[in-house]
Amino acid sequence: QRCMERLRSSRAKLLDRYRQAGDGACGAAPGALLVQEVMELEWQELRDRLPGLGGDQPMEQMLEDPDELAVLEEIQQELILQEQLVIEEYERSLRFDEECLNAMLDGLDATDRVICPVCRKNNLTVKAHLVCCQCGLYISTQDMTEGKLRSLLESSLTEHSQRCLHSPEFTVTSGMEEEASLLMSCPV
Numbered sequence: 603q604r605c606m607e608r609l610r611s612s613r614a615k616l617l618d619r620y621r622q623a624g625d626g627a628c629g630a631a632p633g634a635l636l637v638q639e640v641m642e643l644e645w646q647e648l649r650d651r652l653p654g655l656g657g658d659q660p661m662e663q664m665l666e667d668p669d670e671l672a673v674l675e676e677i678q679q680e681l682i683l684q685e686q687l688v689i690e691e692y693e694r695s696l697r698f699d700e701e702c703l704n705a706m707l708d709g710l711d712a713t714d715r716v717i718c719p720v721c722r723k724n725n726l727t728v729k730a731h732l733v734c735c736q737c738g739l740y741i742s743t744q745d746m747t748e749g750k751l752r753s754l755l756e757s758s759l760t761e762h763s764q765r766c767l768h769s770p771e772f773t774v775t776s777g778m779e780e781e782a783s784l785l786m787s788c789p790v
Contacts, residue, residue, distance in 0.1 A: 637681040719772035
């Protein structure tokens, strides 16, 4: 039980050793070393506390009874299993982080996408005769492309930033007879 607690508290050390070992390269070997180290430390503490176990011999030499050695082997196997579970959890965490990073990079690679200037969350859907967004933006257009729309937005923002330090806001306006338009306005 104390070996198990010591192993849990050595989790950071285990993960550091695993990282140093490299991805997949002899993954079980560094683990086995830590289990051995944990068991030796516990053996030393037990030997210091119990006077009958004196001497500086390692635990394998002190325990000559086959039953005691079998128990020792069982404890070691259980600890190695626990260590492997920690390593598997770490690998799952790494894979999840990698998948998240790849998803973000895929989003960044979609350079043709234009983020909605009104909600600033979703990508705009740009077709030849329409620009729309999940937030409710819906504007009729003529021969519009994502590149053209991005260029118009960038030039408007650049022109505004040359005269004003504040960020403009975008809204959709529509009069009684006119079609919906995208309006850029500055509160300042």
